[in-house]
Amino acid sequence: MSAAGEPVPPTGPLPEPAAVIPLVNVANMLTVTRLVLVPVFLLTLFAGGGQSTGWRLVATLVFAVASITDHVDGRLARKFGLVTDFGKIADPIADKALVGSALVGLSMLGELPWWVTIVIAVRELGVTLLRFWVIRYGVIPASRGGKWKTLTQLVGIGLFLLPGLEALDPVRWAVMGIAVALTVVTGVDYVIRALQLRSAGRAATREPG
Template identity: 65%
Template sequence: MSSESAARGSTSGTPRGVPVVNVANALTVSRLAMVPFFLFALFWDGGQHAAWRWVAAAIFVVASITDRVDGELARRRGLVTDFGKIADPIADKALTGSALIGLSLLGDLPWWVTLVIIARELAVTGLRFWVIRHGVIPASRGGKLKTALQAVAIGLYLVPLGDAAELLRWTAMGAAVLATVVTGLDYVVRAVRLRAMGKRAMHS
C-alpha cells in the first residue's frame, strides 16, 4: 500500500459534504481500469513484442503516477471518502500484483519474488483489519521507499532492454524485495504495539 493510501486511511469516516464522485476517486478508478489494458499490452505476442512491452511500461508508469496524485488530492483538498479508502488500496494491489504475476507467467521474473511481495501486501492488509479498532498506523519513510523501489524495479522488468540491463533489474528488484520484507516486519511490530496500547486504553 502506498503512502497516499495510508493518508486516506488516516481519516475516520467520510466528512459530510464530500461527494463520492470527485477527481481523487476518479483517478483511483482510472488506475483500476488501466489494469486490463496493461495486461493486454504485456501479453501481446507472448510478451515478446518490443513495442507492446514499451506500451505496457508506459501504462504502468501513468497508473503509478495516478497512485501518487489521487492521494495528494484527497488529503489536500479534503476529498477523503469511504469509497476512496477501499478502492485506493485495491487499485494499488491490482496494478502491482498483475504486473508481478504477469512477469512471472512470462518467465521474466522468478515466482518467489512475486510470492514474497504479494504475501507481504496481503499480510499487511490483514494486520490493518486486526488493529482497525485501535487506530491507523501512519505511513513510514520505509513504506514510501518500498513503494518507489517496487515501481522502479517492475518498470525495469517491463521495458525490453535486453540482457545488458539484467544486473540493473536484479539490483533494483533485490532492493525492492529487501525493503518489502523489512517494512513488513516493521509494520508487524507497530501493529502489535498499537493493539496493545489500544487494549490498555480500553481497560483503563
C-alpha cells in the first residue's frame, strides 16, 4: 500500500492459473472404448454356442484389444498429464467389467469353476463399492500389487479363451491361481487403505479453521 493509502499494484509476472485437464481426452476415450468392447466381446464369445474355434479366436482378439487399451490409456494419462478424477474412477470400472464378463462367460460355458469367478467378482465389487464410500475424502490410486493382479487376470483369462490349449492346462491354471491369490491379497490391502483414507478425511474435517 502506498503512503497515500492506495493499494499498490503487484509487480512481476502474475502466477499462471492451474491448467484445467479436459474431461474428453484420448486417455478417457480409450477407457470408454474398453467399456464399449465388453458387450462386443460377450457376443463373440457366445457366438456358435461358445464352441466355434473361429469365434473364440475373434473373442480372444477383442479381449486382447480391450486389455491393451487398459495399458495404453494409463501411460498416456501419466505421460501427458491427462489424469482426471473421471479416469481414476472409470478406468478400474472398465477393467472390472471386462474381467468380470470374461469370467462369467467362461464359467457359463463350463470352462472355469464358478468359485474362481465368485471370489474375483466379490473382491472387485467390494473394491468398487469402497471407492464410492470414500470418494468424498479422495481417490485411491491402483497399487503396484493391483496392477500385477490385473495383469495376471488378463493373461489367465486369455489362456482360457484361446481354443486348443488343453495341453497347457498346468500353465493356465498356475497363472489363474496366482491371479486369485493376488486378487485376495490386494483386496485386503485396499480395505486397509480405504479405512485409513476415510479416517484421515474425517479427522481433517473436524480440525478447526
